[in-house]
Amino acid sequence: MIPPNWRYAWNNSADPLVVRAHGLADAVTRPSVTVSRPAGRGPVLAYGGLPHGLTHVLPFLEQRRGAGADRSRHRTTWAELADGRAARDADLLAVGVPSRARPLRPPRHCLLLPFRINLSVPVGGDPAAVLQRLSRKARQQHVRELRSRSRTLQVATSEADFDSFYDGMHLPTMQNRHRDDARSEERESARICLFRRGVLFYLCESDRRVAGMLCRLEGRTLVVRLAGVEAGGEEPYRSGTYMAMYVLILQWAAERGLTRVDLSGCEPFLSKGIFQFKRKMHPVVALPDNHFREKNLVLRVLRDTEEVRDLLTANPVLTxxxxxxxxxxxxxxxxxxxxxDLRWECPGVSSHRTVDLDEFLVGLPRSPHGNLTGHPVLP
Structure with missing residues (x-):
């Protein structure tokens, strides 16, 4: 059995040796492709290449498409993924590739995206400056509810505190928010690699614990890793609970001379709820420090349908x-x-552009409802 700290380092470490080892493993990956067909109307999606995309990319695209999913999987080759032949009946193909194998210039009907992005907030020695990162509306709500709800930040240190957070907050929140797509750090890994190497925070309202965050300390950086609210409920999302906890943790870090709070990352889509939420703290957007820095996502349109246009329009990307x-x-x-309305302005995102689908998709097979009327076979 692999020790939890080894497994954690393999998945998360920015150590150059670990990143290089990941690159060597990626280079010998035998690719497969997973095709996702909707239960109703919607584009046929496919993901192929590096296996991380089956937990990081395809579930997000399926969620944004809706209509359920019926998946099938088969082996393929990098050459077939590169030209789209790996998923002849798909409308949209996402391919995770090692950065060294990415196309120097995206082919026609393709976009080159980072595999994941990281969001972090630099903090200095002035806790009051943290509030200035928020919009005036968010700042006013935070100050108002801090008083009205008697909110305080508590640092918890016992093993029982960890168990209470993991079982009573984190797991229920992941289940309620993500259902079958929920992913997290396993219990013992979280205990050994996060709790014993970091800080467990509770947000209290009138001395009652209503939310928690488990963070890891890495030098002068505080890394936010696991979060949860009491019983996984929905009310904290409406009452500003999460924002209050983030602000108080940022202030806590500033008071202790830390230089950065790593808010973790997400897929490179502006429609990702966690991106729009964390954007309110004006974080720096960058490539991750770990092995995901050496991976890219090639998003390729194979067929021009109304559903594909709907999906692309509703989900702007970071390239x-x-x-x-x-x-x-x-x-x-x-x-x-x-x-x-899905805003992009953050440090690290230098510009934006709009792309006319009539120009971007010119030359592709066109049908009004590709998955309902049948697909022409690609050459």
Whole structure:
């Protein structure tokens, strides 16, 4: 059995030796492709390449498509993934590739994305400056509810505290929010690699614990890893509980001379709820420090359908861009305005552009409802 600290380091460490070992493992990966067909109307999705995308990418795309999913999987080759032949009946193909194998210039009908992005907040010695990162509305809500709900931050240190958080907050929250797609750190790994190497915070309202966050200390960086609310309920999302906890933790870190709070990461889509929520703290958006830095996501459209256009328009992406920083890309056509309400402005995202789907998809097979009317076979 692999010790929890070894497994944690393999999955999360930024140590160059670990990152390099991941690269060697990725280089010998024999790829497969998973095709996801909707129960009702919607595009046929496929994911292939590096296996991490089956937990990080495909579930997100399925969730944004809706209509359930019927998956099938088969072996393929990197060459077939590169030209789309690996998933002939799919409308949209996402391929996770080692960065060394990414295309120098994305082929037609493709976008090159980071595999994941990281969000972090630099903190200095002034806790009051943390509030200035928030919008005036969010700042006013935080100050108002801090008083009205008697909110305080508590640091918990006992093993019983850890068990109470993991079982009574974290697991129920993951189940209620993500259902079958829930993923987390296993209990003993969380105990050994996070709790005993970091800090467990509770947010209290009138001395009652209503939410918690388990963080790891890495030098002068505090890494937010696991979160949860009492019994996994929905009310804390409406009452600003999570935002209050983040603000208080940022202030706690500033008071203790830490330099950065790592808010963890997500997939490179602006429609990702966690991105829009954490964007309120004006974090720096960057490539992860761990092995995900050396991976890319190639998003390839195989067929032009109404459902594909709906999905692309509703989910703007962050791409590697052509200059410094990431670039936000919004799709639109004459019937679908660009979703500019999904904001991109953050340090590390240098610009944005809009892309006309009529131009981007020109030359592809076109059908009004690809998965209902049947697919032409790709050459």
């Amino acid at each position: 590697t861009g052509t200059g410094q920083g990431l670039e936000a890309v919004y799709f639109h056509d004459q019937d679908r305005p660009a979703r500019l």
